[in-house]
Amino acid sequence: MGDSAYSFSLTTFSRTGKLLQIEYALNAVANGRTSLGICAKDGVVIATDKKLSSTLVDTDQVCKVEKITSGSGFVYSGVGPDYRVLVRKARKSSQAYYRQYAEDKPVSQLVKTTAGVMQEYTQSGGVRPFGVSLLVAGVEGDGTPRLYQVDPSGAYFGWKATAIGKNYVNAKNFLEKRYQDDMELEDAIHTALLTLREGFEGEMTNTNIEVGVVSKSDGKFRLLTPEQVQDYLDEAN
Amino acid sequence: MASYLSAANAVQARNGQLALPIHTSEGGAMIPVSLGANNDCHADDIDHGVTRATYERGFSPYEFNGGTTLAISGPDYAVVAADTRLSSGYEILSRNVTKLHALTDKCVLGSAGCKTDVDQLRSVLDIKMKIYAHNHRKPMSTPSVAQMLGNTLYYKRFFPYYAFNVLAGVDSEGKGAVYSYDAIGSFERTPFSASGSGQSFLIPLMDNVIAHKNRLDEKRDLPSEEVVEIVKDAFVTAGERDIYTGDAVEIMVITKDGLTTETFKLKAD
Secondary structure, eight states, X not given: OOSSTTOSBXXXXXXXXXXXXXXXXXXXXXXXXXXXXXXXXXXXXXXXXXXXXXXXXXXXXXXXSEEEETTXXXXXXXXXXXXXXXXXXXXXXXXXXXXXXXXXXXXXXXXXXXXXXXXXXXXXXXXXXXXXXXXXXXXXXXXXXXXXEEOTTSOEEEOSEXXXXXXXXXXXXXHHHHOOTTXXXXXXXXXXXXXXXXXXXXXXXXXXXXXXXXETTTOOEEEOOHHHHHHHHHHHO | OOSHHHHHHXXXXXXXEEEEEOTTSSSOOEEEOOSSSOOOOOGGGOBOSSSSOGGGGSOOSOOOOOOEEEEEEOSSEEXXXXXXXXXXXXXXXESOOOOEEEEETTEEEEEEEOHHHXXXXXXXXXXHHHHHHHHXXXXXXXXXXXXXXXXXXXXXXXXXXXXEEEEEEEOTXXXXXXXXXXXXXXXXXXXXXXXXXXXXXXXXXXXXXXXXXXXXXXXXXXXXXXXXXXXXXXXXXXXXXXXXXXXXXXXXXXXXXXXEEEEEEOOOO
């Protein structure tokens, strides 16, 4: 890597001590479609706004909530193609982990590895930071549900509930009012949908949002089907 | 030799000396000869093929330091045992060296083979386990240790660790688990496992007593105390016929509550 014409980092400190490329990456995230997550006492829910540029776009083919291991999943706000790279790397590292330890990679380890990758891209030669923030949902080996946010800088945070992307400030305020420590997963899913609807442009239907859920009971991450989403939407109305 | 001609064909060069093979010995024993005047051959010139084995024309990185290990799993315990003799050729280097190594308080590795490779393998495993414990804030579970050991051995597929391993412990549900390995990392969870110089004496005995093969009486779950007595008898048996097994056997019993050790003396011959 030393010989290459790109052996210098593109992310360098400004005089005031900021890494401007990371700030700009966070701007890209703040312009992305809203995503949020809520950690209940018996599970985690993550959801995102899948509204697309034209009604002609086939929404079935767009996947924003992705399963990484059988017990964990990602959602993002920001630059979609950058997200796909992270999903692929995370899945590969989870399989390598399984090969080493005959066990599913725990969420905490998944977050550390992914955050490590994102940090690398702020210091390596010739690359730019990822233009996404991730929300990672999963259940740990001992049954504890966890929600993490990972930023373009590689910083990661555990959250009880959070939102990223456009309108995240209002969404977080809404969540702060509604969140309770002993919330159940069903309530969390309701609250997530209500929060998403708050800042939604136009009508929210079961095809222009995506919801992923992992429950403590079976520890499996799954995407809600449009029918299931519709049931929750009907209840919310 | 039938004739002078066949004798001449049979002469070989060994360590800068001409020698004739003794066809009755197992290890390629040779009588040194000189095709000349002074042909005085003494009994202590005979190379029995043990101290100077046939591959030793070059340098061999491997040496067999002897010993036997045995592990047996039960419904809520695992027993692992290994003799404490360290040998090299026909010589005993020590009567009191352990072959067992606790990797976590629920998992013990027993290894026979080349001691230096065994020590190095243990070092490598200890390091990997520390790093895991730092990252995960908890010790590695026994099935994960088993997988990791298999991978670690395969990394050296083309210059293997000369270590014959047996891994014993309790899994996350508290059930006894025993894993058998070959030198290059092929492994399997088994009800019992024996490896090392005395394995051929132990395995048939275990097949009958533990796996209950070729018996007409009803199979029953054995408590750990009974299995420990069986293990002692087994090592006495192996020690009778295997020259590399003896001196003492170290027996560890692993349950979800921890580890206990016992040392049982064997014949020193």
